[in-house]
Amino acid sequence: MKNIIKVERAKLSMTQQDLADLISVSRQTINSIEAGKYVPSTVLALKIARVFNVSMELIFELEEGD
Amino acid sequence: MKEKSILTVPLLSPSWKKVAFLFFPLPVILVIGMAVVQMEIDPNQGAEIIYGFWAIGFAMLNLTKEKDEDEMIKSFRLQAFQTGSYWMIWGLGAIMLINYYRFENISSEMFSAYLVLFLLNGYIYGAFQYQKYMASKDIK
Numbered sequence: 181m182k183n184i185i186k187v188e189r190a191k192l193s194m195t196q197q198d199l200a201d202l203i204s205v206s207r208q209t210i211n212s213i214e215a216g217k218y219v220p221s222t223v224l225a226l227k228i229a230r231v232f233n234v235s236m237e238l239i240f241e242l243e244e245g246d
Numbered sequence: 247m248k249e250k251s252i253l254t255v256p257l258l259s260p261s262w263k264k265v266a267f268l269f270f271p272l273p274v275i276l277v278i279g280m281a282v283v284q285m286e287i288d289p290n291q292g293a294e295i296i297y298g299f300w301a302i303g304f305a306m307l308n309l310t311k312e313k314d315e316d317e318m319i320k321s322f323r324l325q326a327f328q329t330g331s332y333w334m335i336w337g338l339g340a341i342m343l344i345n346y347y348r349f350e351n352i353s354s355e356m357f358s359a360y361l362v363l364f365l366l367n368g369y370i371y372g373a374f375q376y377q378k379y380m381a382s383k384d385i386k
Contacts, residue, residue: 206314212381218318
């Protein structure tokens with residue numbers, strides 16, 4: 181699953197740690213999600229979308245094979 | 247699905263990791279001590295003491311919270327228990343096969359509960375650490 185978290189973070193000049201603190205996860209988790217190594221749960225994906233004030237579908241996109 | 251309380255696995259606080267690590271050198275010292283004071287123990291008994299302590303050590307490590315116990319870590323832990331069980335099944339199968347070819351006996355005294363618990367907890371710990379390593383690799 182692809183995502184544009186890094187782009188959305190850059191728009192708000194937000195670090196991985198800032199985002200991690202806002203949604204109560206570790207920086208390592210944010211890094212893994214951004215790198216596509218870890219697919220977050222629906223709850224966490226909704227929390228991320230809420231931080232950027234956009235819909236979940238805008239941040240996350242299914243890839244071929246998902 | 248909301249987790250039923252009967253299915254909840256309580257985890258220890260991170261400070262228990264220090265206690266868990268004590269269980270690794272302790273049995274070795276104990277067995278050496280027993281040999282020094284010439285307590286007559288069977289070599290198998292010595293091995294069982296070591297396996298037992300190491301099983302407890304690994305079990306404590308597996309059931310101790312990480313500093314940031316978030317959903318990724320929780321999913322790693324679940325996967326580790328599944329993978330650990332899988333490795334143990336195949337590992338034990340392999341040992342049984344080797345044992346059969348060496349001694350022509352499929353059941354042996356070498357398969358004790360202590361050994362199985364040590365292997366299972368060791369595999370779970372290995373699978374958990376491997377996932378954490380893979381997640382932290384190439385961290386930006």
